[in-house]
């Protein structure tokens with residue numbers, strides 16, 4: 230009698246334990262399912278041969294496959310380099326787990342996704358390997374940021390080198406410029422030269438002078454860009470400044486008539502900013518506009534300048550009806566040394582310099598353009 234009681238008690242105990250284990254198993258399954266469903270990470274489990282048994286929704290989303298497409302395939306076939314993944318699995322088998330800071334996977338559309346991968350060797354109660362679990366974190370964005378930083382660093386280095394070279398070149402340039410002027414004078418006064426020779430030599434000396442001036446202007450711009458001097462803020466009338474700048478550019482407008490149309494709301498528009506820096510911006514943008522209009526070869530070349538107040542900012546629009554900029558080039562024009570002009574005519578410094586200056590003055594610059602129709606640069610800067 231007593232033994233039946235104890236047997237029943239034991240049975241109750243076992244069934245309670247079984248029930249509690251069942252609940253635990255259920256909870257663990259729900260827990261794992263919820264991780265697989267909701268994690269952004271790529272989490273997978275394979276059998277001992279590396280065939281996928283489960284795959285997280287985050288992984289499906291990142292690689293672009295559905296579980297139906299993946300079930301039964303080898304995990305290594307998703308890696309950009311299957312051999313690398315196999316090697317990592319081997320290490321996890323030997324050591325229980327393995328990590329790799331960066332392992333690229335290939336998505337359905339051929340895209341590369343970089344993962345930080347951790348593998349865990351799955352064993353049964355006898356310690357025999359039954360499969361592998363992988364937890365992979367998408368580090369593609371982080372990697373891109375890292376590459377961008379390296380790129381910025383390189384650009385800064387190039388900037389430092391360029392400014393060093395520009396600085397060194399300035400002195401010899403000054404000497405060449407001075408000597409070419411002197412040579413011109415000598416040629417003009419020289420006796421015994423035929424008229425033809427004299428003219429040729431004078432032209433040569435003048436051209437040396439002109440090209441040296443051009444080099445000086447380039448080194449000057451480069452130095453200004455690399456040094457990044459702080460703006461000198463004063464009060465001035467921006468309308469008067471724009472008119473004066475157009476005055477400087479008159480010689481460029483001599484041979485082909487181009488209408489410069491000023492669309493200013495008021496006579497004067499006082500602002501607090503750096504006039505020297507803004508002048509550089511207008512010279513660059515208007516020079517580009519003149520070039521584009523001339524390139525197009527139209528008889529109705531036109532450049533519009535429009536200013537308006539917009540709350541604490543003023544907006545300046547510079548439009549031309551020149552060649553326009555193809556869409557794929559519109560982003561590149563802000564890169565240092567991007568130019569489509571023949572060598573000797575452009576260095577690709579104008580627009581990066583403009584953007585640098587406008588940023589320093591707390592503003593923004595953007596471009597809109599249609600190939601064959603024209604280009605508009607929009608600038609917004611604080612009035613004070």
Ligand SMILES: Nc1ncnc2c1ncn2[C@@H]1O[C@H](COP(=O)(O)OP(=O)(O)OP(=O)(O)O)[C@@H](O)[C@H]1O
Nearest residue numbers: 517518521562568569570575576577578579580604
């Ligand atoms: N108004 C415009 N119309 C058409 N293309 C333009 C215009 N402004 C700029 N671009 C394009 O952008 C490129 C870069 O201009 P950016 O002013 O930076 O250099 P650049 O004029 O070529 O040389 P630099 O100004 O250094 O003498 C130009 O070569 C040209 O292709």
Ligand SMILES: [Mg+2]
Nearest residue numbers: 513517579580
């Ligand atoms: Mg330019």
